[in-house]
Amino acid sequence: xxxxxxxxxxxxxxxxxxxxxxxxxxxxxxxxxxxxxxxxxxxxxxxxxxxxxxxxxxxxxxxxxxxxxxxxxxxxxxxxxxxxxxxxxxxxxxxxxxxxxxxxxxxxxxxxxxxxxxxxxxxxxxxxxxxxxxxxxxxxxxxxxxxxxxxxxxxxxxxxxxxxxxxxxxxxxxxxxxxxxxxxxxxxxxxxxxxxxxxxxxxxxxxxxxxxxxxxxxxxxxxxxxxxxxxxxxxxxxxxxxxxxxxxxxxxxxxxxxxxxxxxxxxxxxxxxxxxxxxxxxxxxxxxxxxxxxxxxxxxxxxxxxxxxxxxxxxxxxxxxxxxxxxxxxxxxxxxxxxxxxxxxxxxxxxxx
Numbered sequence: 195x196x197x198x199x200x201x202x203x204x205x206x207x208x209x210x211x212x213x214x215x216x217x218x219x220x221x222x223x224x225x226x227x228x229x230x231x232x233x234x235x236x237x238x239x240x241x242x243x244x245x246x247x248x249x250x251x252x253x254x255x256x257x258x259x260x261x262x263x264x265x266x267x268x269x270x271x272x273x274x275x276x277x278x279x280x281x282x283x284x285x286x287x288x289x290x291x292x293x294x295x296x297x298x299x300x301x302x303x304x305x306x307x308x309x310x311x312x313x314x315x316x317x318x319x320x321x322x323x324x325x326x327x328x329x330x331x332x333x334x335x336x337x338x339x340x341x342x343x344x345x346x347x348x349x350x351x352x353x354x355x356x357x358x359x360x361x362x363x364x365x366x367x368x369x370x371x372x373x374x375x376x377x378x379x380x381x382x383x384x385x386x387x388x389x390x391x392x393x394x395x396x397x398x399x400x401x402x403x404x405x406x407x408x409x410x411x412x413x414x415x416x417x418x419x420x421x422x423x424x425x426x427x428x429x430x431x432x433x434x435x436x437x438x439x440x441x442x443x444x445x446x447x448x449x450x451x452x453x454x455x456x457x458x459x460x461x462x463x464x465x466x467x468x469x470x471x472x473x474x475x476x477x478x479x480x481x482x483x484x485x486x487x488x489x490x491x492x493x494x495x496x497x498x499x500x501x502x503x504x505x506x507x508x509x510x511x512x513x514x515x516x517x518x519x520x521x522x523x524x525x526x527x528x529x530x531x532x533x534x535x536x537x538x539x540x541x542x543x544x545x546x547x
Contacts, residue, residue, distance in 0.1 A: 227279040228279050229280060231278060231280015231284065231508075235508050236504065238264050238267060238507040239500065242263055242503055243503070245263070246259065255412060257374075257499075257503045258506075260510060264506070264510020265511075265515060267511060268510065269513075269514070281508045282508070284504045284505055285508035288504055289506075292498050294470050294474050296442075297474045297478040298495070299495060300439060300478050300481065302478070303482060304436060305436075312434060312437075315404065315408055315543045315547060316408045316437050316438055320349045324349040326532065326535050327344055327535070328342060328345050330532075331525075334528065336524050336525050343365055343373035344528055344529050347359075347373050348380075348533060349438075351439045353378070353502070357370070357505060359446060361446070361470070363449065367509055367513050371509055371513040373529075376525065376530075381533075383533070384411065384415065384537065385416075385418045386419075388402075388406055388419045389422040392427075395545075399423055399424045400426060400430050401545070402420075402423050402430075403423070403428065403430025403431035404430055405541055406423075407432065407433065407434025407435040407437070409537050416434075416435040417431065417435075442474070
């Protein structure tokens, strides 16, 4: 795979005028154009990780804190023009590569461990929630692309799903930021509230873990809620959630096909199967066949989180708060409705299916 821009229009002007036979000056010029933005994104990412050590912020993942920090920086200080190339690189290339690396967090054996019934509950919940959210969004007048982002974030895996879906839907940066913020809000409510409901609903640890994994938004939020009810609940919740993550690939493919079908000019439509989806599936297969040392697995997981955090920091740096405010409260109401739906639908299946 190549992280270099695909066309001459994506390159800095200094590259297009360089001698074709001289690759070193071209690469140096490219690096010079990207480095300032990468440094700024890395600084925002460092702030996000540091903020987690502050009392009250430990509940939030670095990805969420990075979005907020990036928004504050860009809307208070402004984003330097010379940093835009590196910011765009982080938002697109790093994010796609990070989504591929997410495959190392899942094996086919883990999916099999929760059984056919568990996988069926997760798949049914995902599909029903996505359709419900998109349909309700259309009925209450939420922009189609923003509704799809909220649907993906609620039904699959929070911010990571929003980022992956946006590669196909191509929504505005402000829409991505709005969707991440809404998903974070209701996912945090679920993380804190679900453990309190377990005894009231009469759920044993396996049932609670399946419910949490099938319906809470972010992986970190699922782990936080699951292990509050016990080790078995935490392990079941984690595997159920990772199974939802695996379903990110077919969902993005389906959205790509919809985009192609809805565009009269098929040559201009998004490809039905983006390369990162194919790579994600391949990595899951590799991770299922090859046992990596624990240290290597941990290093990949950390690198994945850092790259995801840098990508979301870049989105925050390009988000205009005034544009987010202009969206109003309807998208927030949509996210809340999706949150209630996925919690109730999955609980019904867990209890009675």
